[in-house]
Amino acid sequence: MKILRTYIKENIGILSLGALFLTLNTFATLAIPFQISNIINLGIMKKDIDMVYSTSIKMVIILIVGTATGIIANHFVALFATNFTKKNRKLLIRNLESLTVDQVNDFGVASLVTRMGNDNNNAQRLIVAFFQMILPSPIMAVISIFMTIKLSPTLALIPLFTILVFALAIVLTLFKSLPYILKVQKKLDRMTLVLRERFIGAKIIRAFDNSKKERDKFNDVAQEYTDNYIIINKKFALLSPMAFALMSIVITLIIFFGAMKVLNNTLEIGSITAIVEYSLTTIAALIMSSMVLVQMPKAVVSIERIEEVLNVTSEIKDKEELKDNSYYEDILKQNPISLTFDNVCFRYKGAEKQILKNISFSVKAGERFAIVGATGSGKSTIAKVLLRLNDIESGRILINGVDALDLPLNCLRNQISYTPQKAYIFSGKIKDNFRFTNKNMTDEEMIKIAKIAQSYDFIDSLPDKFDSFVAQGGINFSGGQKQRLSIARALSKDANIYLFDDSFSALDYATDAKLRKELKTFLKDKITIIIAQRLNTIADADKIIVLKDSEITGMGTHQELLESNQEYIELAKSQGILE
Ligand SMILES: Nc1ncnc2c1ncn2[C@@H]1O[C@H](COP(=O)(O)OP(=O)(O)OP(=O)(O)O)[C@@H](O)[C@H]1O
Numbered sequence: 001m002k003i004l005r006t007y008i009k010e011n012i013g014i015l016s017l018g019a020l021f022l023t024l025n026t027f028a029t030l031a032i033p034f035q036i037s038n039i040i041n042l043g044i045m046k047k048d049i050d051m052v053y054s055t056s057i058k059m060v061i062i063l064i065v066g067t068a069t070g071i072i073a074n075h076f077v078a079l080f081a082t083n084f085t086k087k088n089r090k091l092l093i094r095n096l097e098s099l100t101v102d103q104v105n106d107f108g109v110a111s112l113v114t115r116m117g118n119d120n121n122n123a124q125r126l127i128v129a130f131f132q133m134i135l136p137s138p139i140m141a142v143i144s145i146f147m148t149i150k151l152s153p154t155l156a157l158i159p160l161f162t163i164l165v166f167a168l169a170i171v172l173t174l175f176k177s178l179p180y181i182l183k184v185q186k187k188l189d190r191m192t193l194v195l196r197e198r199f200i201g202a203k204i205i206r207a208f209d210n211s212k213k214e215r216d217k218f219n220d221v222a223q224e225y226t227d228n229y230i231i232i233n234k235k236f237a238l239l240s241p242m243a244f245a246l247m248s249i250v251i252t253l254i255i256f257f258g259a260m261k262v263l264n265n266t267l268e269i270g271s272i273t274a275i276v277e278y279s280l281t282t283i284a285a286l287i288m289s290s291m292v293l294v295q296m297p298k299a300v301v302s303i304e305r306i307e308e309v310l311n312v313t314s315e316i317k318d319k320e321e322l323k324d325n326s327y328y329e330d331i332l333k334q335n336p337i338s339l340t341f342d343n344v345c346f347r348y349k350g351a352e353k354q355i356l357k358n359i360s361f362s363v364k365a366g367e368r369f370a371i372v373g374a375t376g377s378g379k380s381t382i383a384k385v386l387l388r389l390n391d392i393e394s395g396r397i398l399i400n401g402v403d404a405l406d407l408p409l410n411c412l413r414n415q416i417s418y419t420p421q422k423a424y425i426f427s428g429k430i431k432d433n434f435r436f437t438n439k440n441m442t443d444e445e446m447i448k449i450a451k452i453a454q455s456y457d458f459i460d461s462l463p464d465k466f467d468s469f470v471a472q473g474g475i476n477f478s479g480g481q482k483q484r485l486s487i488a489r490a491l492s493k494d495a496n497i498y499l500f501d502d503s504f505s506a507l508d509y510a511t512d513a514k515l516r517k518e519l520k521t522f523l524k525d526k527i528t529i530i531i532a533q534r535l536n537t538i539a540d541a542d543k544i545i546v547l548k549d550s551e552i553t554g555m556g557t558h559q560e561l562l563e564s565n566q567e568y569i570e571l572a573k574s575q576g577i578l579e
């Protein structure tokens with residue numbers, strides 16, 4: 001709840017104004033029964049028409065003040081609550097951006113979506129409900145009892161006792177249902193996860209004719225969620241009827257004992273109406289707050305779930321006391337780019353096995369460097385550690401002789417343009433993807449890059465060309481088209497190292513060859529790193545490393561490796577390059 005405490009401290013002004021107007025509103029609400037008792041006792045009973053007029057005017061004024069203060073109070077409370085969620089969203093986005101991919105995956109996308117949306121909304125809704133429903137109830141109860149004591153101390157015992165019984169019932173119910181309330185959000189996470197997988201994997205589910213099984217899976221989690229809510233509702237179900245029964249008992253008792261007192265001339269008749277009004281208003285307020293109270297632990301859980309994400313700090317950080325980016329960029333610019341891996345070792349967090357073992361190589365500007373190896377040999381991991389998506393365990397990665405760890409993260413990443421193994425294009429327009437890092441790219445430049453990335457022909461054949469719509473995840477494009485668009489996005493970035501992780505795998509041989517020919521010219525002063533499975537794709541590279549089980553088993557040109565490296569020879573045989 002630290003985020004809420006900090007937020008309250010920062011916004012104590014708005015909150016105090018909200019509380020002030022709420023209190024005024026409560027006073028106004030409770031001033032009405034007192035006036036009703038006056039109108040009956042002093043106006044009607046004493047046949048004083050002036051008194052009836054003046055009290056009626058007072059009641060209208062109180063009503064206006066009550067409504068106005070209510071509106072103002074709601075305004076401040078809403079402002080306080082919506083700004084709280086706005087701030088949380090901002091903080092969540094900022095923190096998630098700084099976390100490593102693995103840290104984000106630890107939470108899971110489904111859970112993060114729920115935390116960002118549902119949890120945040122819960123917090124907002126319940127802060128409003130707390131101020132509007134729960135906070136005024138005890139104030140109302142205290143004032144009502146106080147006013148009733150003033151009118152008749154003995155009759156005050158009836159609402160006092162009732163309120164205590166009802167408050168006790170609320171506390172007991174809350175206590176009994178708490179374990180179930182605390183489970184709600186986790187169950188919602190699970191439901192979102194199953195739903196997400198069902199939608200994302202819809203094609204596979206249908207192709208495997210697995211719809212029924214998946215539907216049952218969803219129904220099961222939905223049922224768990226429902227069952228949990230049914231248990232909570234059952235526990236709270238007793239409260240409302242109990243409150244209404246108590247209300248009737250209170251009215252009957254007050255009228256009965258009040259009538260006795262009126263007959264004994266120890267109470268005026270109007271006071272009975274006022275006492276009934278006070279008791280009913282207070283019990284009604286308590287019913288409302290009991291309904292909201294059930295949701296309160298959920299709000300606490302929701303705020304804690306948001307806090308849980310905010311409390312995680314990135315495992316990959318800039319060194320302290322770094323200078324401006326421009327300082328490092330100037331140093332890097334002094335020589336043509338060079339990249340060295342010096343005895344790099346790495347293992348994924350919590351894993352026993354090292355995924356990179358003593359990886360050493362050097363590449364310089366103008367060179368085309370390739371990494372080949374069987375699936376799972378650690379190729380993509382080299383890309384990840386170079387980008388510092390994961391930090392290495394030992395060894396060094398040097399860019400122009402500067403340790404990557406000594407560079408600001410964004411300066412390091414500015415040096416590299418990366419095409420990930422799984423082509424992902426962003427929703428919006430095709431040109432938004434081209435302008436992803438280069439906002440000022442001209443149409444001519446865009447056409448040039450599209451031609452190099454072998455994507456111009458299919459873009460040009462679309463009715464809206466570069467303005468064509470890209471659906472979420474690029475599902476309205478084929479695998480090969482997505483790959484080419486993702487290459488084009490990488491080429492649109494002005495960098496020094498271009499890193500393609502298995503980015504040509506969905507291209508046919510002819511397109512692959514054309515693309516590589518274009519790249520050779522376009523990236524002639526840069527470092528080009530191509531990770532591939534297909535040897536044809538990397539046969540013309542200046543230097544190739546062969547990875548096997550996390551280690552480099554050979555380094556050289558295509559020809560050299562064909563003559564000397566057993567793994568390379570086997571890969572060549574399996575691809576029909578060697579007999
Ligand atoms: N986030 C991760 N956490 C734990 N282990 C991982 C993670 N990512 C990859 N690995 C493991 O690291 C090993 C190397 O993975 P990597 O993705 O580098 O292989 P690759 O050579 O790129 O394979 P492919 O050709 O199939 O893309 C694999 O055995 C994999 O199980």
Ligand SMILES: [Mg+2]
Pocket residue numbers: 379380381421501502
């Ligand atoms: Mg890979």
